[in-house]
Amino acid sequence: MLPTFASHLDALGQWRADTDAKLASLARFAREHDLLDDASAEWFEAMRHRLSGEKLMVAFVAEFSRGKSELINAIFFSDKGRRMMPASAGRTTMCPVELGYDAEEPVGLSLLPIETRLEAASLSDYRRHAQAWHWIALDLADPDAMATSLGEVVRTRRVSTEEAARLGFWDVSRPEDNPPLQADGLVEVPVWRHARINLPHPLLKRGLVVLDTPGLNAIGTEPELTLGLLPQAHATVFILGADTGVTKSDLAIWRDHLSGPALARYVALNKIDTLVDPLSTPAEVADVIARQCDSVAQTLEIPAAHVFPISARQALAARLNGDEAGLGASRLGAFEQALSDGLLPRRRENLAEAAVQGAQRFQHQLGRRFGEMRRLYADQLLELRGLRGKSTGKVQLMLQRVQAEATEFEQCTARLQAMRSVHARMLKDVLKELSSDRLRGEVDVLQQVLGGSWLPLGARKAFIELCGRLRGLIEQAQARNDEVHAMLVASFAKLNAEFGFSLVAEVPLDVRKYAEDLNLIERNYVQYLGLSQAFRLAQPGFQEQFRRMLVSRLRVVFETVSNDIELWNKTASAQVDSQLRERRRNFKRRYESLDRIQSASSELDTRLQEVQAQDERVLQLQTRLATLVDELTAQARATAGLGEPAASGFETASGLPTEIEHLSLDLNSLSVSTAPDA
Numbered sequence: 001m002l003p004t005f006a007s008h009l010d011a012l013g014q015w016r017a018d019t020d021a022k023l024a025s026l027a028r029f030a031r032e033h034d035l036l037d038d039a040s041a042e043w044f045e046a047m048r049h050r051l052s053g054e055k056l057m058v059a060f061v062a063e064f065s066r067g068k069s070e071l072i073n074a075i076f077f078s079d080k081g082r083r084m085m086p087a088s089a090g091r092t093t094m095c096p097v098e099l100g101y102d103a104e105e106p107v108g109l110s111l112l113p114i115e116t117r118l119e120a121a122s123l124s125d126y127r128r129h130a131q132a133w134h135w136i137a138l139d140l141a142d143p144d145a146m147a148t149s150l151g152e153v154v155r156t157r158r159v160s161t162e163e164a165a166r167l168g169f170w171d172v173s174r175p176e177d178n179p180p181l182q183a184d185g186l187v188e189v190p191v192w193r194h195a196r197i198n199l200p201h202p203l204l205k206r207g208l209v210v211l212d213t214p215g216l217n218a219i220g221t222e223p224e225l226t227l228g229l230l231p232q233a234h235a236t237v238f239i240l241g242a243d244t245g246v247t248k249s250d251l252a253i254w255r256d257h258l259s260g261p262a263l264a265r266y267v268a269l270n271k272i273d274t275l276v277d278p279l280s281t282p283a284e285v286a287d288v289i290a291r292q293c294d295s296v297a298q299t300l301e302i303p304a305a306h307v308f309p310i311s312a313r314q315a316l317a318a319r320l321n322g323d324e325a326g327l328g329a330s331r332l333g334a335f336e337q338a339l340s341d342g343l344l345p346r347r348r349e350n351l352a353e354a355a356v357q358g359a360q361r362f363q364h365q366l367g368r369r370f371g372e373m374r375r376l377y378a379d380q381l382l383e384l385r386g387l388r389g390k391s392t393g394k395v396q397l398m399l400q401r402v403q404a405e406a407t408e409f410e411q412c413t414a415r416l417q418a419m420r421s422v423h424a425r426m427l428k429d430v431l432k433e434l435s436s437d438r439l440r441g442e443v444d445v446l447q448q449v450l451g452g453s454w455l456p457l458g459a460r461k462a463f464i465e466l467c468g469r470l471r472g473l474i475e476q477a478q479a480r481n482d483e484v485h486a487m488l489v490a491s492f493a494k495l496n497a498e499f500g501f502s503l504v505a506e507v508p509l510d511v512r513k514y515a516e517d518l519n520l521i522e523r524n525y526v527q528y529l530g531l532s533q534a535f536r537l538a539q540p541g542f543q544e545q546f547r548r549m550l551v552s553r554l555r556v557v558f559e560t561v562s563n564d565i566e567l568w569n570k571t572a573s574a575q576v577d578s579q580l581r582e583r584r585r586n587f588k589r590r591y592e593s594l595d596r597i598q599s600a601s602s603e604l605d606t607r608l609q610e611v612q613a614q615d616e617r618v619l620q621l622q623t624r625l626a627t628l629v630d631e632l633t634a635q636a637r638a639t640a641g642l643g644e645p646a647a648s649g650f651e652t653a654s655g656l657p658t659e660i661e662h663l664s665l666d667l668n669s670l671s672v673s674t675a676p677d678a
């Protein structure tokens with residue numbers, strides 16, 4: 001019984017490997033024929049890294065005991081022959097649990113002690129400090145032992161209310177959210193702050209990262225989860241219980257954490273097995289389920305088709321027992337299908353378009369270069385043919401002419417030098433305002449304005465102002481890069497006219513689109529600052545965490561902008577370098593040809609043939625390049641087994657087509673331990 005989501009993710013993984021192989025052939029071809037400039041090499045590497053390493057994060061979010069962990073078991077772990085994640089009555093997941101696979105790290109469970117909350121460092125800081133984590137090896141051959149180890153994620157410890165308060169689990173001003181006080185005056189708090197499971201599960205190996213969360217409305221929720229992890233998930237699954245319907249706290253979680261427009265949201269109405277009533281016919285039960293879905297949809301203000309009735313427990317049991325009928329009754333299939341359709345094709349499409357567009361840009365760039373080479377060969381052929389039947393004196397004259405031309409041409413070097421230094425200076429100006437120092441400075445201004453008192457209203461206003469200033473920085477970078485573009489257009493025109501170059505300025509770069517990423521961060525944080533939970537910002541430790549987290553998220557955006565700008569500018573100067581090299585090579589070749597012809601007139605035909613052969617070789621390269629790019633395009637756009645992107649179905653980030661792509665950058669750095677420093 002092949003789980004649907006699993007098999008689709010597998011198909012996507014295969015597609016990624018195949019597409020990467022095509023990209024690798026293209027890169028190899030370019031390198032072997034000395035056609036790969038630095039900027040293109042960088043692009044190939046980054047694209048291949050994305051294809052092989054990009055993560056897809058699905059977060060499961062809900063109030064306590066709605067069945068998040070059980071659903072994860074049913075979708076991802078039914079092959080283990082038993083329940084892996086603790087999900088039975090009274091076994092509450094106490095910390096966010098991230099399941100993923102990183103081949104560089106050993107298989108096991110890493111646990112970050114809750115006491116680290118007393119330090120200012122953020123979760124992303126800790127990701128880079130292996131020694132801060134408690135590590136437990138997992139024995140893949142022993143599912144029972146593994147399940148026991150995974151039981152760590154529900155472990156609690158009893159502490160005094162003072163300590164609970166320091167750790168962020170107790171607040172006298174919000175008694176309704178506090179954990180129950182026990183007879184001895186102690187309260188239970190989680191032992192761990194965060195858990196990471198590194199497991200070579202086929203799906204996780206394919207780049208899936210699953211995030212299981214503890215009930216979110218609890219007082220102890222990490223801001224990092226709300227602000228760092230959830231907004232970066234490619235999809236969130238919000239789970240409700242058919243036995244409870246939409247409770248007040250379900251609704252609060254939905255509004256506070258899931259109403260952002262950026263996430264692909266899935267709503268599962270779990271535990272439909274509890275609606276089975278021996279006194280009703282199956283049709284009557286189905287009707288009750290349908291009516292409950294309608295009412296959920298109304299309350300959450302989403303279309304009824306977006307609510308999926310399921311029974312996670314029934315699905316898990318059915319998969320463990322190979323019970324087709326039970327699996328059918330659990331209705332998990334339809335939900336998994338929707339999850340695959342809504343998520344994976346879009347994922348593939350984003351990657352495919354990035355790969356195809358990049359390859360086509362590369363082809364175009366080389367096409368120009370090939371054109372230039374062929375133009376020079378044509379000139380040379382003309383020159384050589386003109387020598388037929390001419391005296392050695394004439395050849396001598398020609399030699400002198402080539403020499404004179406070469407000398408004249410070399411005058412361009414001073415001009416190129418001047419252009420390069422102007423370009424470098426302008427580029428430095430563009431990048432200056434995007435540095436992480438500048439960014440940190442801006443965030444510090446926010447802190448100064450607030451002066452330690454992060455009252456929700458003030459914080460919100462100051463934060464919105466900060467985002468405004470940051471958007472200004474991107475706008476300014478855009479304007480300055482436009483100036484670079486104008487400078488290049490003008491300089492290229494002059495160089496082409498005076499020195500016979502055929503330089504073409506790239507199409508202007510657009511970094512304005514990244515302001516959309518800032519908007520997204522702004523929306524998430526503003527939402528958080530407006531939350532009832534913002535009271536937590538009053539605690540000094542959290543403030544520092546908040547700041548670091550903010551800086552690290554903003555930095556991903558700014559680094560993406562800087563990288564784009566650098567790559568664009570590198571591509572522009574690479575063109576100049578390659579044409580300069582080609583021209584010099586050409587002078588040398590012409591000179592050598594004439595020189596040989598001068599000493600033996602029989603050489604003329606040989607030289608003509610040589611130049612012709614060189615020209616043919618360029619043609620062959622061009623054909624080969626076109627074939628490789630076509631093959632890559634065909635592979636990248638092949639949808640066999642992967643399905644088309646869901647037409648509408650979900651509220652995905654369709655309004656912001658580049659968003660998922662950019663976000664995945666942070667995801668990458670999140671799930672391997674190289675998250676940016678704050």
Ligand SMILES: Nc1nc2c(ncn2[C@@H]2O[C@H](COP(=O)(O)OP(=O)(O)OP(=O)(O)O)[C@@H](O)[C@H]2O)c(=O)[nH]1
Nearest residue numbers: 065066067068069070087088089092093271312313
């Ligand atoms: N009847 C029924 N019970 C279910 C179903 N799914 C989960 N449960 C039960 O509901 C309880 C809570 O499930 P969990 O998966 O632990 O819930 P959770 O959302 O992870 O809860 P927390 O970790 O506390 O946030 C457990 O006893 C499950 O066995 C279901 O489809 N039907």
Ligand SMILES: [Mg+2]
Nearest residue numbers: 068069092093
């Ligand atoms: Mg759980």
